Amino acid sequence: MMGHLPAQQNTLFYDFCLEKHIPEDHLLRQIDQFLDFDGVSKHLKSFYSHTGRPSIDPELMIRMLLIGYCFGIRSERRLCDEINFNLAYRWFCRLGLEDDVPDHSTFSKNRHGRFRDADLLRLVFDTVVRRCNDEGLIKGEGFAADASYIKADASRQRMVDGPVDWQRRPTQSRAVREYLEALDNDPSANRTQKKVSTTDPMAQWAGDKGPGQFYYCTNYLIDIEHNVILDVEPTPAYRVAELASTRSMIDRVEQNLDIKPKRLIADMGYGSAAMLDWVVEEKNIEPHIPVWDKSNNNTDIFNRSDFIWDSDADCYHCPGGKLLRSRWRNFKSPRSRVTKENTIIYRSSQHDCKNCEFKSRCCPNTTFRKIARSIYEASRDVARDICKTEEYQQSRRDRKKVEVLFAHLKRIMNFDRLRLRGITGARDEFLLAATAQNLKKLAQRRYKPPDHRIGVPVLC
Numbered sequence: 001m002m003g004h005l006p007a008q009q010n011t012l013f014y015d016f017c018l019e020k021h022i023p024e025d026h027l028l029r030q031i032d033q034f035l036d037f038d039g040v041s042k043h044l045k046s047f048y049s050h051t052g053r054p055s056i057d058p059e060l061m062i063r064m065l066l067i068g069y070c071f072g073i074r075s076e077r078r079l080c081d082e083i084n085f086n087l088a089y090r091w092f093c094r095l096g097l098e099d100d101v102p103d104h105s106t107f108s109k110n111r112h113g114r115f116r117d118a119d120l121l122r123l124v125f126d127t128v129v130r131r132c133n134d135e136g137l138i139k140g141e142g143f144a145a146d147a148s149y150i151k152a153d154a155s156r157q158r159m160v161d162g163p164v165d166w167q168r169r170p171t172q173s174r175a176v177r178e179y180l181e182a183l184d185n186d187p188s189a190n191r192t193q194k195k196v197s198t199t200d201p202m203a204q205w206a207g208d209k210g211p212g213q214f215y216y217c218t219n220y221l222i223d224i225e226h227n228v229i230l231d232v233e234p235t236p237a238y239r240v241a242e243l244a245s246t247r248s249m250i251d252r253v254e255q256n257l258d259i260k261p262k263r264l265i266a267d268m269g270y271g272s273a274a275m276l277d278w279v280v281e282e283k284n285i286e287p288h289i290p291v292w293d294k295s296n297n298n299t300d301i302f303n304r305s306d307f308i309w310d311s312d313a314d315c316y317h318c319p320g321g322k323l324l325r326s327r328w329r330n331f332k333s334p335r336s337r338v339t340k341e342n343t344i345i346y347r348s349s350q351h352d353c354k355n356c357e358f359k360s361r362c363c364p365n366t367t368f369r370k371i372a373r374s375i376y377e378a379s380r381d382v383a384r385d386i387c388k389t390e391e392y393q394q395s396r397r398d399r400k401k402v403e404v405l406f407a408h409l410k411r412i413m414n415f416d417r418l419r420l421r422g423i424t425g426a427r428d429e430f431l432l433a434a435t436a437q438n439l440k441k442l443a444q445r446r447y448k449p450p451d452h453r454i455g456v457p458v459l460c
Contacts, residue, residue, distance in 0.1 A: 028092040030443035047114040069436040072414030139225035143261040146402040151417040152203035154214040162193040175422035204236040221249040234426035277376035288395035
Protein backbone atom coordinates (compact mmCIF):
# COMPACT_ATOMS: atom_id res chain seq x y z
CA MET A 1 0.00 0.00 0.00
CA MET A 2 1.39 3.39 -0.97
CA GLY A 3 2.03 5.68 1.94
CA HIS A 4 1.10 9.36 2.03
CA LEU A 5 2.54 12.32 3.90
CA PRO A 6 0.23 13.64 6.58
CA ALA A 7 -1.25 17.09 6.15
CA GLN A 8 0.97 19.87 7.51
CA GLN A 9 0.16 20.55 11.11
CA ASN A 10 2.27 22.42 13.64
CA THR A 11 2.94 20.54 16.82
CA LEU A 12 2.18 22.40 19.99
CA PHE A 13 5.13 21.15 22.00
CA TYR A 14 8.47 19.73 20.90
CA ASP A 15 10.83 17.51 22.87
CA PHE A 16 14.08 17.96 20.97
CA CYS A 17 17.67 17.54 22.21
CA LEU A 18 20.57 18.69 20.02
CA GLU A 19 22.99 16.48 21.90
CA LYS A 20 21.27 13.32 20.69
CA HIS A 21 21.46 14.33 17.03
CA ILE A 22 25.24 14.95 16.83
CA PRO A 23 27.23 11.78 15.95
CA GLU A 24 30.04 10.86 18.32
CA ASP A 25 32.56 10.82 15.47
CA HIS A 26 31.62 14.29 14.19
CA LEU A 27 34.65 16.57 13.87
CA LEU A 28 33.10 19.36 15.93
CA ARG A 29 32.29 17.00 18.79
CA GLN A 30 35.91 15.81 18.77
CA ILE A 31 37.32 19.34 18.63
CA ASP A 32 35.02 20.55 21.40
CA GLN A 33 36.73 18.16 23.81
CA PHE A 34 39.97 20.17 23.59
CA LEU A 35 38.67 23.76 23.59
CA ASP A 36 39.26 25.83 26.70
CA PHE A 37 37.90 29.39 26.86
CA ASP A 38 38.34 29.94 30.60
CA GLY A 39 40.97 32.63 30.05
CA VAL A 40 39.19 34.48 27.24
CA SER A 41 36.66 36.39 29.37
CA LYS A 42 39.31 37.34 31.90
CA HIS A 43 41.68 38.46 29.16
CA LEU A 44 39.01 40.66 27.51
CA LYS A 45 37.49 42.09 30.67
CA SER A 46 39.34 45.41 30.50
CA PHE A 47 38.24 45.92 26.88
CA TYR A 48 34.50 45.93 27.69
CA SER A 49 32.52 48.60 29.51
CA HIS A 50 30.95 47.73 32.86
CA THR A 51 27.74 49.53 31.82
CA GLY A 52 25.34 49.20 28.89
CA ARG A 53 23.60 46.19 27.45
CA PRO A 54 25.40 42.82 27.33
CA SER A 55 27.46 42.15 24.23
CA ILE A 56 27.71 38.98 22.19
CA ASP A 57 29.87 36.44 23.98
CA PRO A 58 33.38 36.48 22.41
CA GLU A 59 33.55 32.70 22.87
CA LEU A 60 30.56 32.39 20.51
CA MET A 61 32.32 34.43 17.82
CA ILE A 62 35.53 32.41 18.13
CA ARG A 63 33.58 29.16 17.86
CA MET A 64 31.81 30.44 14.75
CA LEU A 65 35.08 31.45 13.13
CA LEU A 66 36.63 28.06 13.90
CA ILE A 67 33.72 26.38 12.10
CA GLY A 68 34.42 28.50 9.04
CA TYR A 69 38.12 27.58 8.94
CA CYS A 70 37.56 23.90 9.74
CA PHE A 71 35.06 23.42 6.92
CA GLY A 72 36.41 25.91 4.37
CA ILE A 73 33.58 28.44 4.67
CA ARG A 74 35.36 31.59 3.56
CA SER A 75 32.41 34.00 3.61
CA GLU A 76 31.16 35.24 6.97
CA ARG A 77 27.71 35.91 5.51
CA ARG A 78 27.51 32.32 4.36
CA LEU A 79 28.92 31.15 7.70
CA CYS A 80 26.03 32.78 9.57
CA ASP A 81 23.55 31.17 7.18
CA GLU A 82 25.15 27.74 7.60
CA ILE A 83 25.07 27.97 11.39
CA ASN A 84 21.45 29.05 11.26
CA PHE A 85 20.20 25.72 9.86
CA ASN A 86 23.01 23.22 10.65
CA LEU A 87 22.34 21.33 13.88
CA ALA A 88 25.98 20.36 14.47
CA TYR A 89 27.10 23.98 14.05
CA ARG A 90 24.42 25.19 16.48
CA TRP A 91 25.46 22.56 19.01
CA PHE A 92 29.14 23.55 18.74
CA CYS A 93 28.25 27.25 19.19
CA ARG A 94 26.05 26.46 22.23
CA LEU A 95 22.99 27.82 20.43
CA GLY A 96 19.56 26.29 20.90
CA LEU A 97 16.97 25.97 18.15
CA GLU A 98 15.28 29.18 19.26
CA ASP A 99 18.51 31.25 19.60
CA ASP A 100 19.39 33.87 17.00
CA VAL A 101 22.68 33.71 15.11
CA PRO A 102 24.75 36.95 15.37
CA ASP A 103 24.90 39.16 12.30
CA HIS A 104 27.98 38.91 10.08
CA SER A 105 28.88 42.57 10.70
CA THR A 106 29.61 41.71 14.33
CA PHE A 107 32.83 39.99 13.31
CA SER A 108 34.27 43.06 11.59
CA LYS A 109 33.45 45.39 14.48
CA ASN A 110 35.12 43.14 17.03
CA ARG A 111 38.03 42.02 14.87
CA HIS A 112 39.20 45.54 14.04
CA GLY A 113 38.62 46.67 17.63
CA ARG A 114 38.99 44.81 20.88
CA PHE A 115 40.08 41.47 19.42
CA ARG A 116 43.20 42.99 17.87
CA ASP A 117 43.82 45.32 20.78
CA ALA A 118 43.73 42.36 23.17
CA ASP A 119 45.60 40.04 20.78
CA LEU A 120 42.84 37.51 21.40
CA LEU A 121 43.51 35.22 18.46
CA ARG A 122 47.13 34.77 19.56
CA LEU A 123 45.85 33.84 23.03
CA VAL A 124 43.51 31.20 21.56
CA PHE A 125 46.29 29.78 19.37
CA ASP A 126 48.77 29.60 22.27
CA THR A 127 46.13 27.90 24.45
CA VAL A 128 45.65 25.16 21.86
CA VAL A 129 49.43 24.71 21.47
CA ARG A 130 49.79 24.28 25.24
CA ARG A 131 47.02 21.69 25.15
CA CYS A 132 48.95 19.83 22.45
CA ASN A 133 51.99 19.92 24.69
CA ASP A 134 49.98 18.65 27.69
CA GLU A 135 48.63 15.80 25.57
CA GLY A 136 52.17 14.71 24.65
CA LEU A 137 52.01 15.67 20.97
CA ILE A 138 55.12 17.88 21.14
CA LYS A 139 58.44 16.08 21.50
CA GLY A 140 60.71 19.09 21.05
CA GLU A 141 63.56 17.16 19.40
CA GLY A 142 63.23 18.57 15.90
CA PHE A 143 61.57 21.67 14.48
CA ALA A 144 60.88 22.34 10.81
CA ALA A 145 60.33 25.79 9.30
CA ASP A 146 58.95 26.80 5.93
CA ALA A 147 56.79 29.43 4.24
CA SER A 148 54.04 29.34 1.65
CA TYR A 149 52.58 32.02 -0.60
CA ILE A 150 48.98 33.09 0.00
CA LYS A 151 47.32 35.51 -2.41
CA ALA A 152 46.53 38.91 -0.94
CA ASP A 153 43.14 40.55 -1.30
CA ALA A 154 44.60 43.02 -3.79
CA SER A 155 43.57 43.46 -7.40
CA ARG A 156 46.11 43.79 -10.19
CA GLN A 157 44.03 46.70 -11.52
CA ARG A 158 44.92 48.71 -8.39
CA MET A 159 48.65 48.52 -9.05
CA VAL A 160 51.19 51.28 -9.66
CA ASP A 161 54.91 51.31 -10.36
CA GLY A 162 57.05 51.89 -7.29
CA PRO A 163 58.28 53.75 -5.41
CA VAL A 164 55.17 55.62 -4.28
CA ASP A 165 55.20 58.96 -2.49
CA TRP A 166 52.44 58.31 0.04
CA GLN A 167 50.50 61.25 1.43
CA ARG A 168 48.13 60.89 4.36
CA ARG A 169 44.49 61.43 3.41
CA PRO A 170 41.29 61.03 5.44
CA THR A 171 39.82 58.68 2.82
CA GLN A 172 42.69 56.17 2.89
CA SER A 173 41.81 52.55 3.63
CA ARG A 174 42.69 50.78 6.86
CA ALA A 175 45.45 48.75 5.17
CA VAL A 176 47.13 51.91 3.81
CA ARG A 177 46.96 53.67 7.18
CA GLU A 178 48.43 50.59 8.82
CA TYR A 179 51.28 50.56 6.30
CA LEU A 180 52.11 54.23 6.87
CA GLU A 181 52.07 53.75 10.64
CA ALA A 182 54.48 50.83 10.24
CA LEU A 183 56.85 53.06 8.24
CA ASP A 184 56.70 55.73 10.95
CA ASN A 185 57.45 53.24 13.73
CA ASP A 186 60.05 51.21 11.84
CA PRO A 187 61.79 52.91 8.87
CA SER A 188 63.41 49.57 7.97
CA ALA A 189 59.95 48.35 6.90
CA ASN A 190 60.30 50.55 3.81
CA ARG A 191 61.50 48.34 0.96
CA THR A 192 61.95 48.80 -2.74
CA GLN A 193 59.03 47.42 -4.75
CA LYS A 194 58.66 47.37 -8.52
CA LYS A 195 54.89 47.02 -8.22
CA VAL A 196 52.83 48.47 -5.37
CA SER A 197 49.20 47.81 -4.52
CA THR A 198 47.28 50.95 -3.65
CA THR A 199 44.78 48.91 -1.59
CA ASP A 200 47.26 46.79 0.36
CA PRO A 201 50.79 48.25 0.09
CA MET A 202 52.29 45.73 2.54
CA ALA A 203 51.62 42.86 0.11
CA GLN A 204 54.57 41.84 -2.09
CA TRP A 205 54.37 41.51 -5.86
CA ALA A 206 55.71 38.18 -7.13
CA GLY A 207 55.55 36.36 -10.43
CA ASP A 208 57.50 33.16 -9.75
CA LYS A 209 54.30 31.27 -8.82
CA GLY A 210 52.60 31.93 -12.15
CA PRO A 211 51.02 35.17 -13.39
CA GLY A 212 52.09 38.21 -11.39
CA GLN A 213 50.10 38.64 -8.18
CA PHE A 214 50.35 40.23 -4.73
CA TYR A 215 51.17 37.76 -1.97
CA TYR A 216 51.71 37.32 1.73
CA CYS A 217 53.64 34.44 3.26
CA THR A 218 52.41 32.25 6.07
CA ASN A 219 55.45 31.02 8.02
CA TYR A 220 55.09 27.77 9.98
CA LEU A 221 57.29 26.36 12.71
CA ILE A 222 56.23 22.78 13.44
CA ASP A 223 57.28 19.92 15.68
CA ILE A 224 58.04 16.99 13.39
CA GLU A 225 56.81 14.31 15.82
CA HIS A 226 53.08 14.85 15.14
CA ASN A 227 53.12 17.90 12.81
CA VAL A 228 51.86 20.26 15.50
CA ILE A 229 52.14 23.92 14.46
CA LEU A 230 54.13 25.56 17.25
CA ASP A 231 53.98 29.07 15.85
CA VAL A 232 52.84 31.00 12.80
CA GLU A 233 53.87 34.41 11.54
CA PRO A 234 52.74 36.51 8.54
CA THR A 235 55.26 38.33 6.36
CA PRO A 236 55.35 39.95 2.95
CA ALA A 237 56.51 37.45 0.36
CA TYR A 238 60.29 37.97 0.34
CA ARG A 239 63.09 35.88 1.82
CA VAL A 240 64.64 38.32 4.30
CA ALA A 241 61.32 38.67 6.13
CA GLU A 242 60.91 34.89 6.25
CA LEU A 243 64.28 34.48 7.98
CA ALA A 244 63.44 37.16 10.55
CA SER A 245 60.07 35.54 11.27
CA THR A 246 61.74 32.15 11.88
CA ARG A 247 63.98 33.68 14.51
CA SER A 248 61.01 35.31 16.20
CA MET A 249 59.03 32.07 16.22
CA ILE A 250 61.88 30.01 17.72
CA ASP A 251 62.40 32.61 20.46
CA ARG A 252 58.68 32.79 21.18
CA VAL A 253 58.30 29.01 21.48
CA GLU A 254 61.28 28.88 23.84
CA GLN A 255 59.75 31.63 25.96
CA ASN A 256 56.19 30.25 26.04
CA LEU A 257 56.83 26.50 26.25
CA ASP A 258 60.45 26.39 27.46
CA ILE A 259 61.30 24.13 24.51
CA LYS A 260 64.39 24.45 22.34
CA PRO A 261 64.93 21.84 19.61
CA LYS A 262 68.03 19.79 19.05
CA ARG A 263 67.84 20.36 15.29
CA LEU A 264 66.21 22.86 12.95
CA ILE A 265 65.09 21.59 9.54
CA ALA A 266 64.57 23.91 6.57
CA ASP A 267 65.31 24.24 2.87
CA MET A 268 68.14 26.15 1.21
CA GLY A 269 66.27 29.43 1.42
CA TYR A 270 67.09 29.45 5.14
CA GLY A 271 70.76 28.57 4.59
CA SER A 272 72.17 32.11 4.53
CA ALA A 273 75.38 32.67 6.45
CA ALA A 274 73.86 35.00 9.07
CA MET A 275 70.94 32.63 9.71
CA LEU A 276 73.21 29.62 10.14
CA ASP A 277 75.45 31.55 12.52
CA TRP A 278 72.44 32.55 14.62
CA VAL A 279 71.26 28.93 14.80
CA VAL A 280 74.71 27.51 15.66
CA GLU A 281 76.33 30.18 17.82
CA GLU A 282 73.41 31.91 19.56
CA LYS A 283 70.85 29.11 19.86
CA ASN A 284 73.18 26.08 19.92
CA ILE A 285 70.88 24.15 17.53
CA GLU A 286 72.03 21.73 14.83
CA PRO A 287 71.25 23.29 11.43
CA HIS A 288 69.87 20.56 9.16
CA ILE A 289 69.78 23.14 6.40
CA PRO A 290 71.58 23.16 3.02
CA VAL A 291 74.12 25.96 2.76
CA TRP A 292 73.25 28.82 0.43
CA ASP A 293 76.43 28.86 -1.64
CA LYS A 294 77.03 30.99 -4.74
CA SER A 295 80.55 29.70 -5.41
CA ASN A 296 81.47 28.28 -8.80
CA ASN A 297 80.02 24.82 -9.42
CA ASN A 298 81.61 24.28 -12.81
CA THR A 299 83.30 20.87 -12.80
CA ASP A 300 86.06 22.15 -15.10
CA ILE A 301 87.07 24.89 -12.66
CA PHE A 302 88.40 24.37 -9.14
CA ASN A 303 85.72 24.98 -6.54
CA ARG A 304 86.21 26.42 -3.09
CA SER A 305 86.28 22.90 -1.66
CA ASP A 306 89.47 22.24 -3.65
CA PHE A 307 91.25 24.87 -1.56
CA ILE A 308 92.45 23.94 1.94
CA TRP A 309 91.68 26.41 4.73
CA ASP A 310 94.42 27.04 7.30
CA SER A 311 92.85 28.74 10.32
CA ASP A 312 96.18 29.19 12.14
CA ALA A 313 97.82 31.03 9.25
CA ASP A 314 94.55 32.70 8.16
CA CYS A 315 94.99 31.69 4.53
CA TYR A 316 93.96 29.20 1.84
CA HIS A 317 96.25 26.65 0.18
CA CYS A 318 95.50 26.18 -3.51
CA PRO A 319 95.89 22.83 -5.38
CA GLY A 320 99.27 24.06 -6.63
CA GLY A 321 100.57 24.60 -3.10
CA LYS A 322 100.45 28.42 -3.21
CA LEU A 323 98.80 30.73 -0.67
CA LEU A 324 95.71 32.95 -0.87
CA ARG A 325 95.84 35.77 1.70
CA SER A 326 93.51 38.57 2.66
CA ARG A 327 96.46 40.97 3.02
CA TRP A 328 99.65 41.00 1.01
CA ARG A 329 101.01 44.24 2.46
CA ASN A 330 100.59 46.33 5.58
CA PHE A 331 98.91 49.74 5.58
CA LYS A 332 99.82 52.66 7.80
CA SER A 333 96.19 53.18 8.85
CA PRO A 334 94.22 50.00 9.76
CA ARG A 335 91.59 48.95 7.26
CA SER A 336 88.70 46.60 7.75
CA ARG A 337 88.89 43.43 5.70
CA VAL A 338 85.14 42.80 5.97
CA THR A 339 83.09 43.80 2.92
CA LYS A 340 79.50 45.01 2.84
CA GLU A 341 78.42 41.40 2.20
CA ASN A 342 80.12 40.31 5.47
CA THR A 343 82.88 38.48 3.64
CA ILE A 344 86.68 38.60 3.60
CA ILE A 345 88.38 38.38 0.20
CA TYR A 346 91.41 36.06 -0.07
CA ARG A 347 93.60 36.58 -3.14
CA SER A 348 96.50 34.74 -4.69
CA SER A 349 99.64 36.39 -6.02
CA GLN A 350 99.73 37.27 -9.71
CA HIS A 351 103.33 36.05 -9.82
CA ASP A 352 102.34 32.63 -8.46
CA CYS A 353 99.41 32.26 -10.86
CA LYS A 354 101.29 33.43 -13.96
CA ASN A 355 103.34 30.27 -14.45
CA CYS A 356 101.09 27.82 -12.54
CA GLU A 357 100.27 24.57 -14.34
CA PHE A 358 96.69 24.68 -12.96
CA LYS A 359 95.88 28.20 -14.16
CA SER A 360 93.51 26.97 -16.89
CA ARG A 361 91.46 25.15 -14.26
CA CYS A 362 91.73 27.79 -11.54
CA CYS A 363 91.53 31.31 -12.99
CA PRO A 364 91.57 31.08 -16.80
CA ASN A 365 90.05 34.53 -17.36
CA THR A 366 91.78 36.52 -14.59
CA THR A 367 95.35 37.11 -13.49
CA PHE A 368 94.78 35.77 -9.97
CA ARG A 369 92.27 33.65 -8.03
CA LYS A 370 90.14 35.07 -5.24
CA ILE A 371 87.82 33.45 -2.70
CA ALA A 372 85.20 35.31 -0.68
CA ARG A 373 85.05 33.76 2.80
CA SER A 374 82.09 34.64 4.98
CA ILE A 375 82.76 35.86 8.51
CA TYR A 376 80.25 33.15 9.50
CA GLU A 377 82.10 30.42 7.61
CA ALA A 378 82.61 28.32 10.76
CA SER A 379 78.84 27.95 11.13
CA ARG A 380 78.51 27.17 7.43
CA ASP A 381 81.08 24.40 7.84
CA VAL A 382 78.99 22.94 10.67
CA ALA A 383 75.98 22.82 8.34
CA ARG A 384 78.06 21.26 5.54
CA ASP A 385 79.29 18.50 7.85
CA ILE A 386 75.73 17.73 9.00
CA CYS A 387 74.58 17.45 5.37
CA LYS A 388 76.90 14.46 4.96
CA THR A 389 75.27 12.41 7.75
CA GLU A 390 72.43 9.87 7.74
CA GLU A 391 70.49 12.04 10.20
CA TYR A 392 70.32 14.77 7.55
CA GLN A 393 68.76 12.34 5.07
CA GLN A 394 66.01 11.66 7.60
CA SER A 395 65.61 15.40 8.13
CA ARG A 396 65.05 15.84 4.40
CA ARG A 397 62.13 13.44 4.63
CA ASP A 398 60.81 15.15 7.77
CA ARG A 399 60.92 18.51 6.03
CA LYS A 400 58.08 17.42 3.73
CA LYS A 401 55.71 17.39 6.71
CA VAL A 402 55.43 21.17 6.52
CA GLU A 403 54.40 20.92 2.88
CA VAL A 404 51.65 18.50 3.90
CA LEU A 405 50.21 21.16 6.23
CA PHE A 406 50.32 23.77 3.48
CA ALA A 407 48.55 21.40 1.07
CA HIS A 408 45.86 20.74 3.70
CA LEU A 409 45.52 24.48 4.27
CA LYS A 410 44.94 25.31 0.61
CA ARG A 411 43.08 22.27 -0.71
CA ILE A 412 41.04 20.96 2.22
CA MET A 413 40.45 24.21 4.12
CA ASN A 414 40.03 26.19 0.88
CA PHE A 415 42.49 28.84 2.07
CA ASP A 416 44.38 30.04 -1.00
CA ARG A 417 43.47 33.73 -0.82
CA LEU A 418 43.12 36.18 2.05
CA ARG A 419 39.85 37.92 2.79
CA LEU A 420 41.34 40.59 5.07
CA ARG A 421 43.84 43.24 4.09
CA GLY A 422 47.02 44.44 5.74
CA ILE A 423 49.58 42.52 7.74
CA THR A 424 47.26 42.39 10.77
CA GLY A 425 44.47 40.95 8.65
CA ALA A 426 46.86 38.27 7.38
CA ARG A 427 47.94 37.60 10.95
CA ASP A 428 44.35 37.09 12.11
CA GLU A 429 43.58 34.65 9.31
CA PHE A 430 46.81 32.68 9.64
CA LEU A 431 46.35 32.30 13.41
CA LEU A 432 42.79 31.02 13.02
CA ALA A 433 43.76 28.60 10.26
CA ALA A 434 46.69 27.22 12.28
CA THR A 435 44.46 26.91 15.35
CA ALA A 436 41.95 24.86 13.34
CA GLN A 437 44.73 22.60 12.03
CA ASN A 438 46.06 21.96 15.53
CA LEU A 439 42.57 21.21 16.82
CA LYS A 440 42.10 18.67 14.03
CA LYS A 441 45.39 17.07 15.03
CA LEU A 442 44.26 16.85 18.66
CA ALA A 443 40.97 15.30 17.58
CA GLN A 444 42.77 12.78 15.40
CA ARG A 445 45.33 11.73 17.99
CA ARG A 446 43.78 12.20 21.42
CA TYR A 447 39.97 12.18 21.14
CA LYS A 448 38.25 9.81 23.57
CA PRO A 449 34.55 8.99 23.07
CA PRO A 450 32.42 9.79 26.12
CA ASP A 451 31.66 6.96 28.52
CA HIS A 452 27.87 6.67 28.55
CA ARG A 453 27.98 4.49 31.66
CA ILE A 454 28.72 7.60 33.72
CA GLY A 455 25.88 10.03 34.15
CA VAL A 456 26.80 13.47 32.77
CA PRO A 457 24.66 16.53 32.16
CA VAL A 458 23.34 16.75 28.59
CA LEU A 459 22.90 20.00 26.67
CA CYS A 460 19.38 20.07 25.24
